[in-house]
Amino acid sequence: MSSLLEQVKLFNEDYEWYPTTNEQIDAVYLKLKQLKEKRYSLLDIGAGNGKVLSRLTDLGSMDPSVDGYNKVIPAKKYAIEKSKPLIDALPEDVFLVGCDFYEQTLIDKKVNVIFSNPPYSQFSEWAVKIIKEARASHLFMVLPKRWVFDQSIHEALGIRKPFSTKKGKLGYEILGSFDYHNAEDRKARAKVDVIYISLGHDYYGSMDMETDPFNVWFNESFSGLSAPKSKIAEYERKQAERDSMSSKIKDQLVKGDDLVQVLVSLYESEMSHLFQNYKSVSELDADILRTLDVNIESIKEALKQRIESMKDRYWRELFDKLDKITSKLTHDSRKVVLDTLTCNTSVDFNHGNIYAVLSWVFKNANKYFDSQLVDTYERMIEKANIVPYKSNQRVFADFDWRYNRKPDDLTHFKLDYRIVLERVGGICNDSSRYGQERFNGLSQGAANLIDDLCTIASNLGFVVFENHKSFFWNAGNKNAIRYRDAQGIWNDLLEVRAFKNGNLHLRLSSKFAAKLNVEFGRLKGWLTSASSAASEIDISDEDALDSFRSNYVLTIENANNLIGFRG
Secondary structure, eight states, X not given: OHHHHHHHHHTTOOTTOOOOOHHHHHHHHHHHHHHTOOSEEEEEETOTTSHXXXXXXXXXXXXXXXXXXXXXXXXXXXXXXXXXXXXXXXXXXXXXXXXXGGGOOOTTOOOSXXXXXXXXXXXXXXXXXXXXXXXSSEEEEEEEGGGGGOHHHHHHHHHHOOBOBTTBXXXXXXXXXXXXXXXXXXXXXXXXXXXXXXXXXXXXXXXEESSOHHHHHXXXXXXXXXXXOOOOOOOOOHHHHHHHHHHHHHHHHHTXXXXXXXXXXXXXXXXXXXXXXXXXXXXXXXXXXXXXXXXXXXXXXXXXXXXXXXXXXXXXXXXXXXXXXXXXXXXXXXXXXXXXHHXXXXXXXXXXXXXXXXXXXXXXXXXXXXXXXXXXXXXXOOGGGEEEOTTOOOOOOGGGGGGGOOOTTOOSEEEOSEEEESSSOOBOOOOSHHHHHHTTTBOHHHHHHHHXXXXXXXXXXXXXXXXXXXXXXXXXXXXXXXXXXXXXXXXXXXXXXXXTTSOEEEEEOHXXXXXXXXXXXXXXXXXXXXXXXXXXXXXXXXXXXXXXXXXXXXXXXXXXHHHXXXX
């Protein structure tokens, strides 16, 4: 922690980072436990290195007084954090939904719980913004003890009308008072309260709130609007907006601007235009609005939908440009990453947030590059397909492999270059035209495995342009997927035969088999150097050197170049 603190100071990105102490986090956990908030979503605003998110996870998962089904743990973890060293230090399972706090809107970030330990020199501004905008049932904040005398905070509480707590009708509960004299990470003289505010109740996925935060924001932003309620027509603009945006992007890119700058500039211009239009409506005379039968609730809902639609549209445009990264992910890994991204398009679209989201992609992409190699490799492990390392004298009997099981202590082995798979699928048994054409005659499982092997080969350094779609598959016929070497010569990477009984026969090239086996052994911790790989797997020293640590690693620099982001 001390080295991270020094790094933060070195980057001049301290931002009054005083990590929340264990006893403060424990107080939050006890309240969540009392509330029986099982598998909740949690947003930490000013998350630092993710200590609160991690400790709440550990406390919930290791609490012996609560059984497994009722564990009080954060199932989804989100953060807003500005310091780049701290962003890089966040755990991989934390998704950043923003950087600069003041650039974020919280009204569209729906979570069960929000926590914040704000900079104490700005605690009032942070607390007011969070209280007014939070779309969460439960709010926890660590504030200097003088917060109780802050009029603006009490006014914000009056606007939101939080549910009363066991302490009475104050709308908040002080869970405890603490200091930093014996803090684990950074000592200070500050004395603070940990407060809890109940903003709503969760009912089977829906949230019941006394005051909708969007209404608070709308009424403050467009205070001049006042009109009777009536229904107005709703017009679909999404396709026209997408077409217009694509055209503008192409025009700007031709001028030499980078993609992210173009997207941010277009987003800011469109958002400004949208706000100005609604501001102009709010300035119209009330009699005119009544004459036009303008419905204030409809205007409010229309603005909400337009903002959400605009954010979603710009984020998806950016995600579409991540294909050079996502193409390096296998089928299952790619689905996880893209599902996570597209589920979080409510994040405000600006440079800082783009950096944060892309940092999450880069951090998790490298994790998936390794884990997907291991997962795909392990799908091909069967008794007939493996060969023990030279130092491994263990012999397994047939019964160790019965009932689709693998021996419990199976270790230190490589895949043979000839592989027979009985459970991944082969030729598609659906005789309909759709069934035959969907995966060019293959079952989905067989098609996914072949494509995943092509993706992994590409990550291992092979130049591969083919996949299952390059052929139409007939039972028993051999198809060879090729790669191009440094001299431009095409060589067989992988020979595949698919059968109607669901079997798939593979023959790996010697170079592909070497790289696949070496990297699997390295990731499992069985091979610690190229020389150990050469002796254990029985390959040449040259092949071992070429194979060891050959799996693709994504860096911030080459990833930014791939999508046109210049920071």
